Amino acid sequence: MNGKRKLLLAATLAAALLAAVATAAPAADPVRPVLSLSVEVRKEAIVKDAGGKETTEWREASDVRPGDVLRYTIAYRNGGRTEARAARIVDPVPKETAYIPGSAEGKDAAIAFSLDGKSFLEPAQLRQKVRRADGTEEERQAPPETYTHVQWTLLKAVPPGGGGTVSFKVRVR
Amino acid sequence: MPRIRSHADLPMCRFIVALLAAFLLPAATAHAAGTPYNTSITNQATASYKDSSANSFEATSNATTVTVTAVYTVSVTAPSDASGNTNTVVYYPYTVTNTGNNTNTFALSAASGAGGNTWAAALYYDANGDGVHDAGETTVTDSTGALAADATYKFFVAVTIPAAVASGQTDVTTLTVTGSGDAGAGDDTTDSVTTTALAPALTITKAVRNVTLGGTFDATASAAPAQVLEYRITVANGGSISADNVTLTDADNAYTTYVAGSMYIGANGSTATSNTLQDDDASGGTACASDACGHSSVSGGTVTAYLGTGATESASDARTFAAGSTVYVYFQVTVD
Structure with missing residues (x-):
């Protein structure tokens, strides 16, 4: 009980919090990586200045129109005490949108895509069967609009307190 | 959102799943008019990671949601110009498509005179939707009624070639389609047809x-x-x-x-x-x-x-x- 009260009183003090958790739940392993994720969506806006020069702005998006370009940015941060290894971030491409080829970005990350949310491959290896008019099937490289998920495999461990962002763009169907 | 489990450390497994995935693909939902009005587009990311002892952990992000706003657009077919004998009616088949993502109603009107001659023009509903004017299709129309997104409305612009015009005389009739969805011209359109009189001389x-x-x-x-x-x-x-x-x-x-x-x-x-x-x-x-x-x-x-x-x-x-x-x-x- 004493530990719990401490937690409430000293919630803003990280060191005290960690000590409190350790006291309250001694069975849990306090020394571990804790990755937190947050997703932000922004809408592309092409802005023309007085001279007619176009610049791209990314604006807050609450409502969108078919054809709009959205950018999803996923921020990750290791709030734990040890490094996070073999981190793999997966974000579904919303089914109302189509992935824009080449738009996935992530520093020190290997990017792969999926057609089913289960297997992740590079674009050239993503194949789909297409039925021809004569009934036979043909295997083709899957077009980007059929991607269902994007995966970033972080090539480096995320140290405690470390983090970064990855992103991709879609077009609203 | 489905949680994704890692197979990254099992390359063979990944390969097999990829092969299976290649066989069956769900058809993507396609809306010609775009994602319907008021659709919520949500997104949530997940992550998996390990500690130094190879214990696995997972994380889930917040969920973002954006809502699809109403878009009002329209398209109309452009039938070929036609000719007809004097004292006959030429029927132009038209199809109006609500290319917006919400229900819309379009007013229809036809006016002649842009090309010099002013021949009578009328609008008739294509009751059986076959694009061919039948004798019984005499219902005059001036509106598509409420058209759902992607829905179409078929009708005819009927141009009457008078009895007393010379061979080769022409009339330009313009169809105007005016949507009620937005105040601007985004859901308005027009099409013009030129009718040529055929007569012996x-x-x-x-x-x-x-x-x-x-x-x-x-x-x-x-x-x-x-x-x-x-x-x-x-x-x-x-x-x-x-x-x-x-x-x-x-x-x-x-x-x-x-x-x-x-x-x-x-x-x-x-x-x-x-x-x-x-x-x-x-x-x-x-x-x-x-x-x-x-x-x-x-x-x-x-x-x-x-x-x-x-x-x-x-x-x-x-x-x-x-x-x-x-x-x-x-x-x-x-x-x-």
Whole structure:
């Protein structure tokens, strides 16, 4: 009980919090990586200045129109005490949108895509069967609009307190 | 959102799953008009990671949601320009498609006059939606009614070609489609069609020569009593369609007497006898097989000739004289 009260009183003090958790739940392993994720969506806006020069702005998006370009940015941060290894971030491409080829970005990350949310491959290896008019099937490289998920495999461990962002763009169907 | 488990450390497993995935792909939902109004687009990321002892952990992000706003757009087909006979109605089939992502209602109107002529234009609902105007489709329309996203409405713009217009006259009729979804012009559109009147255009040219003096055909000729004149009447269709049931009558033969057995009809415009000799009476003969053909008779100084394909000695037999056709009718008279 004493530990719990401490937690409430000293919630803003990280060191005290960690000590409190350790006291309250001694069975849990306090020394571990804790990755937190947050997703932000922004809408592309092409802005023309007085001279007619176009610049791209990314604006807050609450409502969108078919054809709009959205950018999803996923921020990750290791709030734990040890490094996070073999981190793999997966974000579904919303089914109302189509992935824009080449738009996935992530520093020190290997990017792969999926057609089913289960297997992740590079674009050239993503194949789909297409039925021809004569009934036979043909295997083709899957077009980007059929991607269902994007995966970033972080090539480096995320140290405690470390983090970064990855992103991709879609077009609203 | 489904949670994704890692197979990254199992390459063989990943390979097999990839092969399986290649076989069955769900068809992507496609909306020509775009994602429907008010659809929520949500997104949530997941992560998996390990600690130094290879214990696995997972994380899930917040969920973001954006909502699809209403978009009002429209498309209309553009039927080809058409032509029609005078005193007929040309029906242009139109399809209006609500290409927006929300229900919309479109007002329809048609106006003529942009191209000079102002022919009557009306709008009729295409009840069976086949794009072909049927006799029973007489419901006048001025609105598509409420059209759901992607839905279509079919109707006709009917342009009436008046009876008394010359071949080749045109009318421009403009269809205006005005959506009620937004205040601007985003869901408005127009299309114009040009209608051309088709009509036969017969010309009759009469020439004369003095046969006794060996003259050549001209607009006029001089002759003394007892001399013989030859008339050549040229009938041509300079219009755009066939002239039906052409009858040539020439009563203008005062002070002359018809020379029996002198009538020829045919395609030769220089020499009467190169054409077909007529029998002067109103019976016998076989139906004409070409437009440069006819059957004629003479009665009381009046020459009557039925001209064109199908012509016989009877006025009531159907005959046609196509656009571009020319026929010559020759006969001789003696000056009284």
